[in-house]
Every structure is written in C-alpha cells, then in structure tokens.
Amino acid sequence: MSENVLVSVHNVTKSFSLAGTFKKKRHTAVNNVSLDILKGETLALVGESGCGKSTLARLIMRLTEPDSGEIIFDGTDITSLSGRALRPFRKRMQMVFQDPASSLDPRMKIRDIIAEPMEIWKICPDRRERAERIMELLEMVELKESALDKYPDQLSGGQRQRVGIARAISIDPELIICDESVSALDVSVQAQILNLLKRLKKKLGLSCLFISHDLSVVDFIADRVCVMLNGEICETAEPDILFTKPQHEYTRYLISSIPEIKAFINGGKNEYHQ
Amino acid sequence: MKDRLLEIRDLTVSLKKKNSSIPIVKGIDMIIKRGEIAGLVGESGCGKSMTARSLMRIQPPSAIVDGSILWYEADGTSTDLTKLKEKELRKMCGPQIGMVFQEPMTSLNPMIRIGDQVAEALLIHKMAGSRREARDKVIRILKEVGIRDPELRYRSYPHELSGGMRQRVVIAMAMICEPKLLIADEPTTALDVTTEAQILKLIRQMCTTRNMSALVITHNMGVVSQLCDRVYVMYTGRILERAPVGEIFSKPLHPYTKGLLSSIPRIGSNPEYLTTIPGSIPETDQKTSGCEFCLRCSEDERRCFFEMPEETGYAEEHYVRCFAAQHRMEAENE
Ligand SMILES: Nc1ncnc2c1ncn2[C@@H]1O[C@H](COP(=O)(O)OP(=O)(O)OP(=O)(O)O)[C@@H](O)[C@H]1O
Ligand SMILES: Nc1ncnc2c1ncn2[C@@H]1O[C@H](COP(=O)(O)OP(=O)(O)OP(=O)(O)O)[C@@H](O)[C@H]1O
Ligand SMILES: [Mg+2]
Ligand SMILES: [Mg+2]
Numbered sequence A: 001m002s003e004n005v006l007v008s009v010h011n012v013t014k015s016f017s018l019a020g021t022f023k024k025k026r027h028t029a030v031n032n033v034s035l036d037i038l039k040g041e042t043l044a045l046v047g048e049s050g051c052g053k054s055t056l057a058r059l060i061m062r063l064t065e066p067d068s069g070e071i072i073f074d075g076t077d078i079t080s081l082s083g084r085a086l087r088p089f090r091k092r093m094q095m096v097f098q099d100p101a102s103s104l105d106p107r108m109k110i111r112d113i114i115a116e117p118m119e120i121w122k123i124c125p126d127r128r129e130r131a132e133r134i135m136e137l138l139e140m141v142e143l144k145e146s147a148l149d150k151y152p153d154q155l156s157g158g159q160r161q162r163v164g165i166a167r168a169i170s171i172d173p174e175l176i177i178c179d180e181s182v183s184a185l186d187v188s189v190q191a192q193i194l195n196l197l198k199r200l201k202k203k204l205g206l207s208c209l210f211i212s213h214d215l216s217v218v219d220f221i222a223d224r225v226c227v228m229l230n231g232e233i234c235e236t237a238e239p240d241i242l243f244t245k246p247q248h249e250y251t252r253y254l255i256s257s258i259p260e261i262k263a264f265i266n267g268g269k270n271e272y273h274q
Numbered sequence B: 001m002k003d004r005l006l007e008i009r010d011l012t013v014s015l016k017k018k019n020s021s022i023p024i025v026k027g028i029d030m031i032i033k034r035g036e037i038a039g040l041v042g043e044s045g046c047g048k049s050m051t052a053r054s055l056m057r058i059q060p061p062s063a064i065v066d067g068s069i070l071w072y073e074a075d076g077t078s079t080d081l082t083k084l085k086e087k088e089l090r091k092m093c094g095p096q097i098g099m100v101f102q103e104p105m106t107s108l109n110p111m112i113r114i115g116d117q118v119a120e121a122l123l124i125h126k127m128a129g130s131r132r133e134a135r136d137k138v139i140r141i142l143k144e145v146g147i148r149d150p151e152l153r154y155r156s157y158p159h160e161l162s163g164g165m166r167q168r169v170v171i172a173m174a175m176i177c178e179p180k181l182l183i184a185d186e187p188t189t190a191l192d193v194t195t196e197a198q199i200l201k202l203i204r205q206m207c208t209t210r211n212m213s214a215l216v217i218t219h220n221m222g223v224v225s226q227l228c229d230r231v232y233v234m235y236t237g238r239i240l241e242r243a244p245v246g247e248i249f250s251k252p253l254h255p256y257t258k259g260l261l262s263s264i265p266r267i268g269s270n271p272e273y274l275t276t277i278p279g280s281i282p283e284t285d286q287k288t289s290g291c292e293f294c295l296r297c298s299e300d301e302r303r304c305f306f307e308m309p310e311e312t313g314y315a316e317e318h319y320v321r322c323f324a325a326q327h328r329m330e331a332e333n334e
Helices: A053-060 A083-092 A110-120 A127-140 A145-149 A157-169 A187-204 A215-221 A239-244 A249-256 B048-055 B086-092 B114-124 B131-144 B163-175 B193-210 B221-227 B245-250 B255-262 B323-333
Strands: A005-017 A026-038 A042-047 A068-073 A093-096 A175-179 A207-211 A224-229 A232-237 B004-017 B020-033 B037-042 B063-072 B078-080 B097-100 B181-185 B213-217 B230-235 B238-244 B312-315 B318-320
Touching (some): A005 A207, A026 A053, A026 A232, A042 A215, A053 A093, A093 A157, A110 A145, A157 A175, A207 A215, A224 A239, A232 A239, B004 B213, B020 B063, B020 B230, B037 B193, B048 B213, B097 B163, B114 B163, B181 B193, B193 B213, B193 B221, B238 B245, B238 B255
Parallel strands (some): A042 A207, A093 A175, A175 A207
Antiparallel strands (some): A005 A026, B063 B078, B230 B238, B312 B318
C-alpha cells in the first residue's frame, strides 16, 4: 500500500435493524464502502440526509463495529483492535460531532471540556503551559476568555460548535473528522474557522474527513470529494471537476439544488417567491 | 395594521450576573406581516436565539426580558405576549406559534418514539379526534418533510435517526398544528441541499396557501435569498440594518452587512483563503457608548467610538444604523 495513505477503508458494511418491523428488517446504512484518506488531505463527504455519512465517520473512529470490511490506519488494521491496543490510535484521530449540544458534557465547564483530551493524553502537564495552550486554542476558534467559566448551555449554538473544534485540535491529531462542524456558524466566523483548518493542514499536514452539506464550503476546503448515496459512494472527484463535470446523475441533481444568490444579481425573483 | 401578525417593540434581554447584568439583546424592533418570512442573520453569539427564545418565554432563568411583543388578531386587536399568563402563552404554542430549536436533540425526548412525539402536540391541543387520526396526520407530515418510509420511521427512537432526520422531525413537530407563526432557529443546518430545498419549499408553501408567517434564523445567505422577504442583520444584540431581501443583496449599506456578504464562499472562485471581517466580536460585558462594530469597521469615523448612530431610513423599509452610511446617503441625495 502506498506510503501516503493515512486511513484506508475496505469494503465496509454496517446495517441496523429497523424498530417495530415483524421480520426485523434491516437497513444498510453503509454498504460496501471503500475509500482512502491521504496524509495531509482534506476529503469531503457529501450526500443526502440519512445516506450514512455520520455512520461511516463513526466506523472510522471505531465508535461502532462494522458488520464486515476493514479499516486500516497508517498501515495497521484497526478493525479488530480493542481496548489497550486501540488506545494509541484514539489519540491520533479526533472527531467533532454533528450535534454539539449532546456531545459536550453539560456538567463540565468549557475550560475542563477543552482540557480533557490533554488531561487524558498527558499533554502540557505543566499548569501554566496548559492554561496558555487553552488560551491559544480559544483564540484559534474565535472564542472569548469569558467562555471558559461557562457551561455548555450558557453558550450559543455556534460557540458550542467551536468548543468541539478546539477540543479536537488540542492534542494535534493526525486525522480530524468534522461532521457538519461549521454548519451553525455565520459566514464570517465560518470563514475564519475554514481558514484555520486550511492553515493547520498546510502547517501540520493534518488530514481531515469533512462532512458537510454546504457545497461551496466543500469547494473551498476539499482536495477530493466523495458523493454518497444510499450508503454507497457514487462518485469521487476533485471539486473543480465535480462541480464542472459531474458524472453521476445524483451529483448533478445535488449541484442543481444549491441555494444560490443569483436571483438578485439579475434583479429578478427566484422560484420560491411568487 | 391588518396585515401585521407580530410586532416586537424595544425588546431587551439581559442576563443577571452576581450584582450586575449583561445586556444580550439591546432594544430591537421587528414587524412580521401575515404570510411573510423574515430572516434574522448575524454573527455567532450575537443574540439571535435569545431573541427567538424570549418571544416564547423560554429564555434561561437568569434572563430579564423587557419590551413588548404584540400579537395581532385578524381584526386588528392586539395582545402583549409578555403580559400573558404562563398558561395562556403555553396554549398558543402549537396552534398559533410553532418553534424549531437550533439543536434538534434538545427538543426531542430520547425515550419516546418520534411518531408519538409529533402526535403529542395534536392530541394536547385537541386537533385530532382520535389517536388513529393523529397517526395519519403525523405520517403525512413526516412524508412532507422528506422522511422516507414514514410508517416505519414512526416507531424509531431519536438516536436511530440521522442528524438531518431529527432536524426534520422537529420541523414536523412545529408545523403539524399549522401555526400562524413559525419561529425556526437554523432549521436546515444539517440538511443536504436537496432536502433543504424541499423544506424551504414546504415553508414557502405554508406561507402562501395558509398565510403562515415565519421568522427564520439562518447563517446561510443562499437560504436567506431564496426564502425570506425581509432581512434583519444583527450584531451584538442590535439590529444594524433591515431591508427587503433584494435590497440587502443589491444595496447593502452597513459595513457589517457588506462584510458578511463578502465572506460567503462561492463555488469556482478558488481562493487560497476566504475573506473574513478583521477582528472579532467584543466581549458581551464590554460596555461602550459607541457603535459595537467600529473596531472592526473599515469606514469608522471618530464619533463612532462614543456615539451610537440612530436608525435612518434609506429607502422604503430599508433602515441602517451607521454614520458612514448616512453620509454616503446624504452625498448621494445632493
Ligand atoms: N443507532 C442506530 N440505530 C438504527 N438506525 C440507525 C442508527 N444510526 C443510524 N441509523 C440509520 O442509518 C442511516 C444513516 O444514518 P447517518 O447518521 O449515517 O446519516 P447521515 O448521512 O449522517 O445523515 P445526516 O446528513 O442527516 O446527518 C439512517 O437511515 C439512520 O436512521
Ligand atoms: N444561559 C446563558 N448564560 C449566560 N450567557 C448566555 C446564556 N445563553 C446564551 N448566553 C450568551 O448570550 C449570547 C447570545 O446567545 P445566542 O444563543 O442568542 O446567540 P446566537 O446569535 O443564537 O448565536 P449562534 O448563531 O452561535 O447560535 C452569547 O454570547 C452567549 O454566550
Ligand atoms: Mg450525520
Ligand atoms: Mg443560536
């Protein structure tokens, strides 16, 4: 296998049983998916709501077990590793979850939430150094010092989302999975966070699996884009090519649905306005 | 006046903190007309959700809300929602006002099947004669928000759904009683563009066919341009500019609005880095008598630092709070 592949997913399948059906019908959320994430690459994952993006992310993070297939991280098959053996890999990949409200512990102060991964991995054990690092992270994600003494429910949605990002980058992982991680940010803060991710990638060679529904964001951040449909990957391409010469019918449909601001530039009204 | 549904007058929200209080929403006015969709945009943390929550009186316990929120009946009479008893206000939630919260998991009960949760509102407000009728209605609306196999999904628990599916369940919950006003806080943040388009169409349709009104909080300018009739631009708890949607995009006046518009990533533009507004939002407890945006502003004047500009009208229904914009308008008129 090539040296510059960080994560390699081979024929991974995951299904769930659907509640309340007589024969316990199963729903295949991820169906025989294979993909590679290169070192220093940002791979975007787009597709219909419910097509299996978050499930695939959780499989890579080894937060759920695949029914079949392999996940290889930097040359090691981590599919059957567990507990102690998996631990070193946990440090090397971090995920920012889709729903910040339920992924941040409501009883912990923001300071402790951000410091937790450093605590676990014994990074910056010196108190002064740790405090400095927290301030640095806070600044990176455009949060204020006053946020540190708050609890998650005392922050706005976008502020919570940024706490998740600060926490994930705190221990310099090699792979970061962002599941709709900029979705609640206004465009100017979003631009700052996207620039941050791009800088980290350039400076530290961070790899990123970037799940997003916003195709213009994807166009900016991604080196390659995977389009997912009903649990399968139907097209993979560089963004320039994907947006100008989409091959798959679904990709074309997706691109045609982007809410654009073109109407007012031509002075006209758009389809939803009568 | 007959076309009005909701009018917010000088709404302020501050948070008690030991012996001081921190202003979060600093006196905003807003009019929502019947059948119209108003959009509220602004920097993360500027007070958009707090505004929406205080309309429904679900602000955090430490918040003090002041100002009036007038609800107009079809005959032009109005009631002030801030003066209603808790019980009367709760009665309005559902049939009169439907609310979609920013994070769907916070409004779903993890222990109850999603179908039953959506049906609950119908049964509470006696809008369905029987459980069976409620069930049919729920399945219909789940289908309308694009949930496939709604009969099967009726029995799912929230954790068995994807993020976007949960978000649509919450939208279905808010819409099922056919409210006169829909307040939706970032309703499509987790939805792919095709599903998003479907939801936007549904909201639009409810507004045209049933004369529903909506207040939509969103950061997606594409959504604003496609969905909203009127836009309010908020910064640190104040409305800096408000205008019909076309004007916001074709003739933005406030430097903040302009900054927002220039930060939008666009497909095919391939910049190395995105344009941002320099600096960052001030601390909420930082007090200033001037314009809160002036430290980040490209057009600031000396007086911006100690004086807050009044709102001035530029065109019909287009207002802005900015000295520099005022001067440009004056120069234009000469
Ligand atoms: N724990 C679970 N139990 C049962 N079904 C599940 C579970 N987790 C996910 N699913 C199902 O798997 C499918 C894929 O879900 P997933 O969360 O991966 O979608 P997604 O692509 O992330 O969608 P979204 O963009 O809406 O977040 C959905 O149909 C969902 O209902
Ligand atoms: N319970 C609380 N206690 C203290 N401060 C709070 C509380 N809730 C919100 N805040 C603060 O009030 C401000 C406004 O929050 P709000 O949730 O209204 O922001 P928002 O405009 O909706 O932002 P976003 O776009 O990120 O959701 C934020 O600075 C937030 O930190
Ligand atoms: Mg998801
Ligand atoms: Mg909010």
